Every structure is written in C-alpha cells, then in structure tokens.
Amino acid sequence: MTARILLHDKILPIGVVVLAIIAIWYAAAVFLNAPFERDQAERAETEISFSEILPRTMAQERPVLPAPHQVFAELWNTTVEKKITSKRSLVYHSWITLSSTLLGFAMGTVLGVALAVGIVHYQTLDRSLMPWIITSQTIPILAIAPMIIVVLNAVGISGLLPKATISMYLSFFPIAVGMTKGLRSPEVMHLDLMRTYSASRAQTFWKLRLPAAVPFLVTSMKVAISIALVGAIVGELPTGAVAGLGARLLAGSYYGQTVQIWSALLMAAALAGILVMTVDIIGAWVNRRMGVRPA
Amino acid sequence: MSNTVISAQNLDLTFETNDGPVHALKDITLDIAEGEFVSLIGPSGCGKTTLLRVIADLEKPTGGNVSINGMTPEQARLARAYGYVFQQAALLPWRTIEDNVALPLEVMGLDQATRAARIESNLELVNLSGFEKKFPWQLSGGMQQRASIARALAVEPDMLLMDEPFGALDEIVRDHLNEQLLKLWAKTRKTVVFVTHSIPEAVFLSTKIVVMSPRPGRIHDIIDCDLGNDRPLDIRETPEFLKVAHQVRDGLREGHSYDD
Numbered sequence: 162m163t164a165r166i167l168l169h170d171k172i173l174p175i176g177v178v179v180l181a182i183i184a185i186w187y188a189a190a191v192f193l194n195a196p197f198e199r200d201q202a203e204r205a206e207t208e209i210s211f212s213e214i215l216p217r218t219m220a221q222e223r224p225v226l227p228a229p230h231q232v233f234a235e236l237w238n239t240t241v242e243k244k245i246t247s248k249r250s251l252v253y254h255s256w257i258t259l260s261s262t263l264l265g266f267a268m269g270t271v272l273g274v275a276l277a278v279g280i281v282h283y284q285t286l287d288r289s290l291m292p293w294i295i296t297s298q299t300i301p302i303l304a305i306a307p308m309i310i311v312v313l314n315a316v317g318i319s320g321l322l323p324k325a326t327i328s329m330y331l332s333f334f335p336i337a338v339g340m341t342k343g344l345r346s347p348e349v350m351h352l353d354l355m356r357t358y359s360a361s362r363a364q365t366f367w368k369l370r371l372p373a374a375v376p377f378l379v380t381s382m383k384v385a386i387s388i389a390l391v392g393a394i395v396g397e398l399p400t401g402a403v404a405g406l407g408a409r410l411l412a413g414s415y416y417g418q419t420v421q422i423w424s425a426l427l428m429a430a431a432l433a434g435i436l437v438m439t440v441d442i443i444g445a446w447v448n449r450r451m452g453v454r455p456a
Numbered sequence: 457m458s459n460t461v462i463s464a465q466n467l468d469l470t471f472e473t474n475d476g477p478v479h480a481l482k483d484i485t486l487d488i489a490e491g492e493f494v495s496l497i498g499p500s501g502c503g504k505t506t507l508l509r510v511i512a513d514l515e516k517p518t519g520g521n522v523s524i525n526g527m528t529p530e531q532a533r534l535a536r537a538y539g540y541v542f543q544q545a546a547l548l549p550w551r552t553i554e555d556n557v558a559l560p561l562e563v564m565g566l567d568q569a570t571r572a573a574r575i576e577s578n579l580e581l582v583n584l585s586g587f588e589k590k591f592p593w594q595l596s597g598g599m600q601q602r603a604s605i606a607r608a609l610a611v612e613p614d615m616l617l618m619d620e621p622f623g624a625l626d627e628i629v630r631d632h633l634n635e636q637l638l639k640l641w642a643k644t645r646k647t648v649v650f651v652t653h654s655i656p657e658a659v660f661l662s663t664k665i666v667v668m669s670p671r672p673g674r675i676h677d678i679i680d681c682d683l684g685n686d687r688p689l690d691i692r693e694t695p696e697f698l699k700v701a702h703q704v705r706d707g708l709r710e711g712h713s714y715d716d
C-alpha cells in the first residue's frame with residue numbers, strides 16, 4: 162500500500178523527469194561534440210558518416226559536453242574507486258567544501274538570529290541595521306569574495322575560516338529576514354495575553370516569539386544552507402585553492418577537463434540536495450514535536 | 457456591605473486614529489463590589505472591550521481614574537490580580553492543552569508540582585480531563601474556549617475579566633458553559649466582569665447588568681439583577697427573569713435611539 166503510493170507519488174514522476182533529462186543530455190552531447198569529429202575528419206581528409214560520428218561523440222577525452230555515462234564513470238572512479246584520503250577522491254573534495262559550508266551556515270544562522278533578535282527588540286537597530294543588511298546582498302559575491310580572503314589572509318587567518326566567512330556572508334541574510342518576520346509573527350492577542358500575566362520581555366521572547374518563529378526559521382534555513390554551499394564553492398575560486406569542489410571546477414576549466422567539471426558540478430548539486438533535504442527532515446520533525454496539524 | 461474592588465471614575469478614552477479621534481469611552485463611572493458578577497452589554501462598538509481592557513491595563517484611559525483594590529490597573533496587572541479571557545481562545549498552537557494551562561504558571565515561576573496540581577484541578581473544573589495531551593486544533597471551539605478559561609483560572613486570580621468568551625459558540629454549548637460558569641462563580645465567589653451581546657446570558661449570569669450605548673461609549677443604565685443563588689437553566693422562563701430581560705432590552709433600545 163505505502164510502497165505503491167511511494168511508487169506513484171515519488172519514484173514515478175521523478176524517474177520520468179530523470180529519464181527525460183538524460184535523453185536530452187545525450188542528444189545535446191551528440192549535437193555539441195559532432196563538429197569536433199567532423200573537423201578531425203576534414204583535417205585527415207576522410208569522409209565520415211553519421212553512424213561513425215555517433216559513438217565517437219560520446220567517447221571524447223575533452224568533449225564540449227561530456228555524455229552522461231562519461232560523467233557517471235568519472236564520478237564512480239573518483240568516489241568509490243579512490244581512497245577517501247586521496248587528493249583525487251571527489252569525496253575528499255566534497256568533504257572540504259562541505260565542512261566550510263556547514264561552518265559558514267552555522268555562523269550565518271547564529272549571526273542572522275542574533276540580528277533578528279536585536280532588530281525586533283530595539284527600534285533603533287531596525288532603522289540602522291536593516292538598510293545595511295539589504296545593501297550587503299546587492300554587492301555581487303564574486304566581487305567581495307577575493308577581498309574577504311585577502312583581508313583575512315593578511316591578518317593571518319587562512320584555511321577553512323575565510324571560505325566559511327563567505328558562506329556566512331551569504332547565508333545570514335535569509336535567516337535574518339525570515340527570523341525577523343517570525344519573531345514579529347505572534348498575534349496582538351497573544352502578546353496581550355503575555356502582558357496580562359505581566360511576563361517579562363525575556364519570557365515573552367522564549368515562550369511566545371521564539372516558538373512562533375520556528376517555522377519561519379526552518380524555511381529560511383533551507384534557503385540559507387544551499388547558498389552557503391554556493392558561498393563555499395565561490396570562496397575556493399579566487400584563492401586558487403587546491404582542494405574542494407570549487408578547486409576541482411577551477412582545475413577542470415584550466416585544463417579543459419570537462420568531464421571533471423561536470424562530475425564536480427553533479428556532486429555539488431547532489432550535496433545541495435542532501436543538505437536541503439536534511440534541513441527539511443529536521444524541520445518536519447520539529448514541526449511534529451510542536452504539534453503542527455498534519456496537512 | 458462588601459468592599460469595592462473595581463472603581464472607575466469619569467473614565468474617558470479617545471483613540472487617535474488616521475481618520476481623526478474616536479471617542480470610545482465617555483464619562484464612565486462604575487463601582488464593582490467583591491464577589492459581584494457584572495455583565496457589560498451593548499451594541500457593537502459601544503466600548504465594552506475597551507472598558508475591559510482599561511481595567512486590565514491593556515489600554516490607558518485619556519481621562520478619569522480607575523482603581524483596583526486601591527491599586528492602579530498597572531499595579532494590579534503586575535500583581536496578577538485578574539485572569540483575562542479573550543473573545544477567541546488564544547491558545548498557543550504549539551503547546552498541548554496542559555502546556556497551555558501551564559503557560560501563566562511558568563511565567564509566575566511556580567514549581568513543577570504546583571503547576572501539575574493546578575493544571576489537573578482546573579481542567580477538571582471545565583470538564584477537560586483526558587484532553588491534557590491534545591493540541592488545540594484537535595479540540596472543538598467550545599473545548600478550546602473552556603481550556604482558555606481553565607488557563608485564566610489556574611492563575612487563581614481574585615477577579616475574572618471575560619470578553620464575550622462564548623460569543624462564537626452555538627446555543628447548546630453556550631447554555632452548558634453558562635451553567636458551568638455560574639457553578640464556578642457560586643463556588644469561588646470571584647469577582648467577574650463579563651462582556652456579552654446576549655440579553656438572556658447577561659440576565660442568567662449577573663448580579664448587575666451595565667447597559668452601554670455607543671458613540672461615544674457610555675453607561676446608559678445599571679440594572680440590578682438578583683435571581684438567587686440557585687439558577688437552573690429554565691429560570692429563563694420565569695416572570696422575574698423576563699422582567700429583568702425586558703428592562704435590559706428597553707435600556708438597549710433607548711441607548712440606541714440617541715443616535716438617530
């Protein structure tokens with residue numbers, strides 16, 4: 162019964178989309194990689210038929226667009242076949258990126274919540290901070306990331322922290338905005354109720370504002386964790402980092418290793434999916450604990 | 457004679473709104489003695505809620521004076537002299553029924569054992585034993601409102617301020633809760649200020665009915681009403697009851713005709 166529902170609601174629709182994507186991907190690979198094969202044939206002054214081109218477009222060393230099975234072979238090679246500690250293991254690189262994502266996400270969450278608490282309780286903070294918070298996000302991260310890394314390096318901070326700082330810079334924003342909204346979400350009647358109990362500001366915060374803000378926090382954490390990952394990857398680019406998914410992307414583009422680029426991209430996408438899903442599951446668990454009516 | 461608990465002298469309250477001032481209360485003078493059950497009745501917008509909120513220190517009057525047991529409303533609020541029941545149950549959706557009743561007790565800093573005892577006795581009082589672990593959405597509207605009454609009672613205040621607590625409920629449930637409230641009042645003799653739209657409800661419950669009229673909100677008439685301590689529901693068919701009800705209705709009608 163549940164297995165059938167799972168098949169119907171989840172596996173079937175997702176499977177269809179995945180199959181469609183793979184089909185389009187193959188078609189695109191053939192289309193994009195064929196000119197190279199024709200060039201080669203022309204240079205060698207030989208005739209080449211389409212049936213000869215077809216298999217070759219899927220086996221180039223540096224294709225414009227690698228075929229899916231090439232990418233999956235590379236993924237398999239660099240994850241399952243390699244030792245995790247190896248510099249060529251994608252798991253190793255993912256872990257490097259993941260650790261700065263998680264650190265940056267944690268710092269961003271703490272910063273975002275702290276800002277929201279300040280903003281909700283002090284009107285001057287609301288007026289003075291909010292414009293800066295919004296401005297901070299209008300500066301392209303690609304412009305600011307190298308500066309953060311250089312400045313932190315200059316004061317002797319290197320390694321994980323500069324990258325995590327960029328993740329924090331990106332992820333605190335949705336948390337601050339969502340949390341501010343959440344902390345302001347209690348109805349006037351509930352605030353009046355706390356007033357009739359002559360509850361202190363701290364009590365009103367812990368017993369009313371904070372629990373009311375939890376659903377808002379969960380939603381903004383889902384956004385924040387995926388952009389924290391983007392931040393960590395972007396943070397690996399300007400440093401010429403030797404490890405991490407960003408470093409793999411960069412190295413791949415230096416040497417025209419498109420297969421490596423695509424497998425790093427897929428890995429990053431999978432990582433993002435897993436992170437968002439984890440937040441989702443934790444959020445659902447918290448909601449259940451808080452008695453949210455099942456939909 | 458019993459002593460005065462709530463005393464309002466020449467209360468005035470004007471709300472400053474975007475479309476100019478709204479005169480919500482004008483020259484309200486009212487004394488409520490200990491153990492009285494006082495109903496505020498009047499058409500919508502005549503300031504019943506506002507008056508209750510002034511007593512509860514949720515609203516500051518712009519003129520006049522209120523004292524509660526000789527204290528200002530703010531001092532009374534800080535001393536947790538009253539329990540307030542809102543028109544809606546106002547339960548926190550993420551707390552179970554028992555945790556909702558526990559809320560004011562936690563704020564007061566009572567220990568676990570005292571809290572548990574008060575939760576149990578007050579939920580029993582409103583006939584909600586067995587629903588401790590349910591979340592508000594799992595209860596009917598009437599049950600939620602009873603839970604909110606239990607929550608107000610758990611504070612063990614000397615005074616209950618109730619703003620149309622049964623307004624949204626159907627007649628049968630309302631009758632039932634009226635009976636329960638009356639029993640509770642007879643047992644505890646708390647001072648109750650009760651806002652209602654319903655004449656039978658006011659006459660059935662009260663020792664004193666304050667008829668208010670709108671624009672500006674003021675007291676039109678104060679009607680004494682003493683149907684004795686033992687009031688079964690069918691007292692509402694007796695001549696005494698109907699006489700008082702008639703008086704209230706006349707008062708309401710007169711209050712209204714000032715307008716047009």
Ligand SMILES: Nc1ncnc2c1ncn2[C@@H]1O[C@H](COP(=O)(O)OP(=O)(O)OP(=O)(O)O)[C@@H](O)[C@H]1O
Binds near residue numbers: 478504
């Ligand atoms: N916070 C406020 N700001 C401005 N005007 C208000 C405010 N609260 C109440 N009023 C106005 O004061 C008047 C009295 O309102 P109040 O809520 O006390 O009426 P009520 O007698 O309780 O009515 P109802 O029976 O509909 O609940 C109304 O005209 C209302 O519009």
Ligand SMILES: [Mg+2]
Binds near residue numbers: 504505506619
């Ligand atoms: Mg009202």
